[in-house]
Amino acid sequence: MKCAVPLAIAIGLAGPAWTQTPAANADTPRGTLANSQQAAEPGKGSNTFTEDQARSRIEDRGFSGVTGLKKDGDGIWRGKATKNGTAIDVAVDYQGNVFPN
Numbered sequence: 001m002k003c004a005v006p007l008a009i010a011i012g013l014a015g016p017a018w019t020q021t022p023a024a025n026a027d028t029p030r031g032t033l034a035n036s037q038q039a040a041e042p043g044k045g046s047n048t049f050t051e052d053q054a055r056s057r058i059e060d061r062g063f064s065g066v067t068g069l070k071k072d073g074d075g076i077w078r079g080k081a082t083k084n085g086t087a088i089d090v091a092v093d094y095q096g097n098v099f100p101n
Helices: 007-014 051-060
Strands: 064-071 077-083 086-092 098-100
Touching: 051 064, 051 077, 051 086, 051 098
Parallel strands: none
Antiparallel strands: 064 077, 077 086, 086 098
């Protein structure tokens, strides 16, 4: 029995492998990774974000009342913020990823 669709066409219909596993979806804020891809802790590096930009990143993740932002020796902005009525420590790394600590 012959196959009705040549193998080359069937493979092409499946699309390239990289389309099968999306990284971050459209709801992921720019500069942040999908939860499954984000590192467990802030990355050390040369952080070019200003204090206002770091504050905006934190607020974009649903936090409010951001206070005490200071850049540490590893290039990580650290401060305090509130989410769902709970005050927690937060950090923004050089890639713009936000980490509740």
